[in-house]
Amino acid sequence: MKLWLPNQQLRLTVAEIAPMPQLLHLESLDLTTLIQTGDTVMWGQANAEPLPLTQALMAQRQKIGRFRVMLGIANSPTCTPEHADHVDFIAYCGAGANRQLANAGVLQVMPSHYSELPDLISSGALRIDVLMLQLAPANAEGRYSLSLASEYLLPALDSARLVIAEINAQAPWTYSDRTLGDDDLDAILFTDRAPMENPISRVRESDQRIARHIAGLIENGATLQMGIGAIPDAVLSALGDHRHLGVHSGSLGDGVARLMQSGAITNQRKTVDRGISVGGILMGSCLLHDYAHHNRAIQLRSTRYTHDAHVLERIDKLVAINSAVEVDLSGQVNSEMAAGNYVGAIGGAVDFIRGARRSKGGLPIIALPSTAGGHSRIVMRLNGPVTIARSDAVIVVTEYGVADLRGTTLTQRITKLLDIAHPEHRAALQTQLDNE
Structure with a gap:
């Protein structure tokens, strides 16, 4: 798409006039200027969790003020009961590390059929203000892959006020319903780390x-x-x-x-x-x-x-x-x-x-x-x-x-x-x- 500005006789592409996402740096990662008191934050579950972002969020929770986190399956120890001093945890499941939160009495369970989650998010019944993603690097066309998870992240992507992405150089490029461009993202953090892996199941x-x-x-x-x-x-x-x-x-x-x-x-x-x-x-x-x-x-x-x-x-x-x-x-x-x-x-x-x-x-x-x-x-x-x-x-x-x-x-x-x-x-x- 091209835009003509007759008075200046300039032709600008949308990419040239659209705001670029804010570039975050790992050594000075500050989420307190982005996330507000009262926000509900969601991220990709299990191995799709953008660990540097979620770890920074928990570390900076006191400066942000009280907020909510909507959890899926937790494969990392990012969220612990002590974080409930400033965070309200809700989840559709008690799996993985969520069990520790549930046992401590700080997890609010939302009993819901999985098929209902997208409509709950899209309708605002489950309001998501901030979405955190782990993405694979952009391809030749400048499009990012959702990498490890699509599922209920897509409706959250369309309804969240703020989308923050970790662009992980080691995240696999996978094919999905859609790819993302810079115009879909408000802030990005470039990393190079091995994604989390599921432990081998103990089969009896x-x-x-x-x-x-x-x-x-x-x-x-x-x-x-x-x-x-x-x-x-x-x-x-x-x-x-x-x-x-x-x-x-x-x-x-x-x-x-x-x-x-x-x-x-x-x-x-x-x-x-x-x-x-x-x-x-x-x-x-x-x-x-x-x-x-x-x-x-x-x-x-x-x-x-x-x-x-x-x-x-x-x-x-x-x-x-x-x-x-x-x-x-x-x-x-x-x-x-x-x-x-x-x-x-x-x-x-x-x-x-x-x-x-x-x-x-x-x-x-x-x-x-x-x-x-x-x-x-x-x-x-x-x-x-x-x-x-x-x-x-x-x-x-x-x-x-x-x-x-x-x-x-x-x-x-x-x-x-x-x-x-x-x-x-x-x-x-x-x-x-x-x-x-």
Whole structure:
């Protein structure tokens, strides 16, 4: 676009007259002139966190005055309970380092379906004043990549008063819904650091047994959605002999990269986004980051797309694999609280479970070990909230087998779930039933 100024007979490009973002310097990083008392600040979750910015924010909190932070999954110790002296923490989950905040009583949990987050942000119901991003360096066209995460950052990008970006020379360039230019940014900080990585999951024998059960349910050509943790990682490791698998998930991990490299994941039979592994965020190691770098076969999308009910129902053979804290004998699922502490989330589990139920040939799977700390995770009554209702009938998998609750009565569900409970707890569960 060109602008003509007749009086001066000058022709200026938009780039020449648009304000350039403020350049920040790491050795003198001062956020107190940018962030105001009462602001709500959000940043990319997990490994997408722009660490130099978030660490400076916490260090300068007293000078800024009281403000709020909206957290996703926290893979770093940036935010600690002592920071609550000037910061109000809210989050959709208790995962990662958020658990420390929750246990200290300084985390306000916002129970929300993941699919609702974009509209909450866009409408202002969840007001985001300042957005902090970690971006990959500009390409030849001067456009930055969102790198490790797109998801709910996109609606925040359009509604925030202030956008501050860390341009990390080592952040992978990934393909997404959009790229950013200098005109999208108010301030930038150039860095050169290795992005955070997810630690390798500790996979137990029970996880491997669960994974083998699930792998036996998955057909060649199915499209996978995986939650986060040891069991989804174990499932991916058990799928090496499958062929023409696809991926449409909230998060993508190392297991996806390995199966794409081996040829097990090709995405060639997907009914939506054929040839592409679709996710919202990369949650893995440098193996995943290197594989996703400038790789068009991996694309990150907004939560509005990855968790959209109409998109999910059009994906044939959608297999949704999510974990839980406990399941009761009627088929209700608690994915949020354990021993009175908020450790999980509603997250995208309900979105994907319902999507898989509507998918032609889809499988809505909840996977969990039969015990935790010596206690049964198949229970008479939930010890926390109902995250997934019994009307959203799922396939429950433990190391002891598979209980398909679809189309079953309450009595049938009791039998099926007792069969996959730990043998040492089945008698006690039956006694509780008999005493009702």
